[in-house]
Amino acid sequence: MMLQFARPLVLVVALVSAAQAAETKYQTPPAPIAAMIDATPTPRVIVSGDRKILGILGRENLPTVAALGQPILRLAGHRINPRTNGQAEIRMNWLTEMSFQDMQSGTVKRVALPAKMRFADPAWSPNNQHLAFVAEAANGLELWVADVATAQARRVTGAVLNATFDAPFIWLRDSSGFIVASVKADRKAPPQRSTAPDGPTVQENLGRVAPNPTYEDLLENAHDEALFDYYFTSQLARVDIKGGALQPIGKAGLIAAYSLSPDGKHLLVTQNKRPFSYVVPSNFFPTEIAVWSATGTVEHRVVDRPLIDNLSTARDSVAPGPRNVSWRNDAPATLVWAEAQDGGDPARDVPMHDRVLLQDAPFKDAPRTLTDVKERYVTTVWGRDDVAMVMTRWFKTRHETRLLVDPSKPGTSRIWFERNAQDQYKDPGTPVLKQNAAGRPVMQFASDGNSVLTAGLGAARDGDHPFLAQMALDTGAVNKIWTANEESVHEIVAGVLDDAGTLLLTQRQSATQPPNYFVRKTGATDAPRQLTQFADPMPQFAGVQKQTVAYKRADGVALSGTLYLPPGYDPKRDGPLPTLLWAYPTEFTDAAVAGQVVDRAKNRFTRPQGISHLFLVTQGYAVLDGPSMPIIGVNGAEPNDTYIEQLRDDAKAAVDTVVAMGVADRDRIAVGGHSYGAFMTANLLAHTDLFRAGIARSGAYNRTLTPFGFQAEQRTYWQATDTYQKMSPFTYVQKIKAPVLLIHGGADDNSGTFPIQSERFYAALKGNGATVRYVVLPNEPHGYRGRESTLHTLWEMNGWMERYVKNAPPRARADAGANEPAPTAR
Template structure:
């Protein structure tokens, strides 16, 4: 008996060794970072175009110099991944890959065009620039050797000075806000004397245990959650902050209240009260910090407790539906047009949108001194999405319902709570009939208020102006009486010109960002009156002139069921169809779900947009002789209550077939040399198309998810769980059909992917399945990269991989056998 048992164990071991040998027989190699061919690397190395921001008084335009992509060394700095956040322990702020660092600022006078650079310390880099309420100063957070410092630049003198030592705690964001009167700032600081960070013991004190006692808890797959007691200790250490009021006059720092894990803090418009959200234990190992138990409370500006608004428990039992929400007060904020009045929403359906009730949300108000009962402002049959405040008798409330993509904009009279007037109802995916978004202006306290027309009968709006002929942004006025929008100014061909801000209180002049197919984006100011001449405010150059000869056009075509589709066709510089004939082509796409076929069919010509690639853009392949069909429409439509994903594969294949037929019929693409690619959900699409069609010679799938059983509580626009839609999950998973993939596929994934659902194991397991099925597949993992790749070395290597893959398996591939 013992011999038989031993023999079985030996045979099992031999089988395991054989399996391991087979598993490692494919090529595995340590690579060095590669550089893509010219001119891709040269474009990536060129300086970034500055960003701009208009001051609240509309007199100044700040130009913010932007750093180029960080090095892999910078991206590889120590990172702590705690409760859904990634932080740099050196700075107690965001990691390199999450921060868009700036390295210069200059103030430009809008009236004269004079530009005055602000002198900063050598090598300075900063984040989180913010205007003072009156526009006289700009604050920002500067990276110092031992942490983050708060600085302020003065517009009048064009000088900057340090306001705090490196004590800013920016784990939750910028780490500061202006006081309403501009006399100082409210800063979240590192707790003085906090000591050294906790050190993990090498000897465990016991197992890590999680337990659920009969509560339904359909939780989506989150990244970077806490995993043990040491993570909890690190979270407490780095995320605890002390609110501090810092005076600009003398630099005096005054602590406010007690330290805590303060996720947010805001001051009432009158400067008398403070609203805070504090996280507390028990923490969770399944959900991020925004779902931890939370106390929302009001104190005096000096930190004395006044009113507890909400004591929310751990929100780990929400229904999986997208409009699901926690019970009790949520979205608590100050009413911008009142001295000190709180506004919040509360679900009336238990937080479950699937319940059939007349009222899903109610909105409440409570004014200082916060001792009375809350006043109900309005009941809603959709989910509350926010209020834009205007004046005592007018505000604009927005509600939405995800299941139908429906939106309402409701006029309310805050002085007469209880009802509202629906100004418009729309499908918020409908681009053609978008009435525009209301324009706001900042008052003396820095609060954003609706910008009314001089007659008080309308509010100004900025709209995208989408149509089949193109997108031509506009300035308009929306009547308070009926919600109808009248256009006052609109961009005209050949320009795409988007309003950035009104340049005067009466709305007679506007600052715009103008571009065309040939003109790089720059900022202008001109009168709203028709025919007014525009005055340039900036003259930023084209950072990639090598791209100037590329041509593009929006093409439209029909799906087999009659749905109109579109995409942007790019052709390389110097291409001549008569001489050069059909080209190898890359189709790069990302599916989208709709509830209305007519909305899904909308197409907008992009011929007036200035296109230059950056980062890991697939458009760089145009420099290598490829045509690209960019963002071809891949609608997945569910009408009359049907779930779109129940026919996902069928619609995906129909979308792809229509796109391929269109570019081949135009004579610009060789049917035998077309590839498909995408990032994230586009990678998922790519794998599915290779599994269910032979339309493509190869595929490129970056940072995707391929096995939906690993995201069992919903993904993308799917709100049902795996057990509610098992067949759909199975059919949508390309992992299920790995043996069907006969064409080469390139898998790229960041080793530190932080996106919900696209854990690196998705690509790892998909690669194993493809390799086991005998597919031609290459699997590249990028060290220390998240869902989007940031390091210059990673960016260049990704583009090198894409070019090499396309050259080998598409451009230079032998003719494929007839199928």
């Protein structure tokens, strides 16, 4: 009898194993999703500095997982490809085609490129006659240029570029050639890891307070240090646009950044130095920022900064000493930087937290103060000798200030405009920039010289009203000189093509027409002239219905989301659909700002990309995309102290709304999100009975593993232990009863979302008897890139929705929460 039972048991086990083996292969989602994923991406454009030529650049589609499987070195916060001495494949957005379009005549010239060429980092020459780019070669990266007049492309250097830190070239001011970061000519074979360690890896801290976030891809041992030295060391060199030998500039080093002064006579060089660190990425390593001559002689050291590994967790914390060092764009050779006046500690009570300083060549005189500011310095937008705009921001309050300064009379400033940085309704627009004689971007002034041109979205309750305006220098008043006024068309200012500000490059789209570029005149009544003819890349999505849905949560805060419905669907005729809520919480300090609603559904062209949840609409689902999940702290309170309560109210309001519309029924609603949205998903499953299932991608679920802050939380675990514990769904894993799908990139590169977060959350769910599936995508970063991984992710999501939402039986009413005045807290 035992033998008779044993053979069928073996057969059952074999069948189960075969089914499991099949699921470990990459799967393809149902039609038409795969065809949509493989659609040719819409090209990107790049406008020449003289505003005459539109560079049209074809983009590569998703890389294969085989491409993502190329060797990667993870060093000091970077991921590089040792074959190319450039960024790893997962961080490259390769371009494949190039055309030049004359914006006046509309004539298009296609550039002849070698077959299967992939390139990146396109940059216009200062004289706008060439477009330079970095091309991939079998053994590295090459510098190429394309000639606008002839539409011919040619190689400038061999495969010698070093792009481990950044784009590996800059144009000379006169457009005669380049300064490149190159691999050392005498570099030998890379260091090999010893089979026997020389000793232990040791770190120590002798009583110093040194909190650090949970960074990824850090150095771990002496071999990593040697690899970092080997691959990241560059030699700056000059090369003629026609090619030829490289002419070395200065000494080789770990050159993280470099830029030419507007007059072309000086180089600003940022270099990392030893000792390296195993707890912070390279931008915190000891750093020297210095000015070099054109031949590489050190003319002036701005700062020789030690290792930074002890910043407080407050987001407004900065390192003491010079930071944000750059050139003034409207002067021959003037440095500008910021220095904290509070020692870098935002908790110190000082009248001014930052000072902005200037120093002119030859850098012998002491720096002079451009202005002192109450908030943290962000940037300066240069205009002319008597006008520049300094932008500051204070993260804790989300306050943003724009100050006008007179560089010819440093030491004073006045507030030009201020707002809550999250306030869409009060955004006055961004200054329009134009290229000056040195090829640098500066503010464009109106013809009267008393105002600056700005362009913005013009957000309002009924939607965006994009505009071009004159912002008065004396009062900050915004006088709109052009506003998009077609209700069914969304048209933004992509550029101003003349000095008078009357000829615009715009991007137009509608709910049915893909984005394309047009030329129009302000004040003209005739239709704009179309330049590009980009087609709909995914006609399979045409007909999908979308609308902005506005509603309120229990405390009166206004909320909204975009509802997507299948083509032809009518809730009155067809009844409710299985529904997915896909969201991402956001922290606010002002309830009124948190409640701003902007109807952006009616005139935007929407096509899903990558791992988008919107693909599920093609399978008969309703999707409420981006329903507001504000977490608000008012009157000095920390938003996260009531995170669970606010999140629960946000979700209940969204569910109640789609149910009342007849679009969804309470028995067939799922919730999902990516990253912080995955964290949200797990919390909603733990603390409400609103959802039948959840999809959580690349999340963090145990906040004790991110003890020095996360997202907008600035307190440490030890300062807010109760908040960290309550916000961690890991703490309440035994209360999660709805099925949950966990997906994570096996090579997640985002701070705080190590794959172990999903691994341990799965173990906890499994140990408590939950229905859970855990999918790890090999070689994938925080946002999945590989074609096979993308298709498989969508297959997993669709299958989970089919099994646990679309075909789910009705819940017992005691468990459904449908008749409760508020979601049941568990």
